[in-house]
Amino acid sequence: MPILNPRDQEAVRKEFERIAGPVKLIVFSQELAAAELCQQNEALVREVAELSDQITVEVLNLAIDRERAEAYGVDQVPAIVVEGSRDWGIRFYGIPLGYEFSNLIDSIIVASTGQPGLSEETLASLQALASDVDIKVFSTPT
């Protein structure tokens, strides 16, 4: 049974009209660690990807594809990397449902455009950063 109902699918399709280029969703799974969550996460990502011909999906195994996981800095499953023309550093740990689902959709769009919706002041400050910034956002579906 699909996770997204027809109304969700229609709403996402409409949002995806703003996609400006190819986006790759790299899914990290590991059946031994969290089989059910990983399966649900993969199923959700595939459903989302079907709503735009610009989105492709690659499923990797955290235990087997270690080099790729390390390169992406992913050490948990289920995980999703949202990659546009390059890796922008956008990661999701856990199944992005509810509030996080709209966050995922928005991330796909901004990854495709490479045009963040931020003020000039914020952009200037971020572009002047001299060291790395790691932002963790703890969230729940509701």
Place this chain on the structure above:
Amino acid sequence: MRLAQHMSVASDRVRSTVIEATEFPELSRAYQVMGVPKVVINDRVQFEGALPEHDFLSAVLQAVETP
């Protein structure tokens, strides 16, 4: 919190990870997540709730300041 993802796109220096708190209880415990959204920047600066862009940026800049 979409600001974090947009900041990632704005700068190669910024990485953002949205973590589903209930699916990662150990991480949530480690970062003392009592309410969501909770934002932790460079394990140094943290806040709960949604902040306007200007205040979020201030938190980012505070996190990279030399102690």
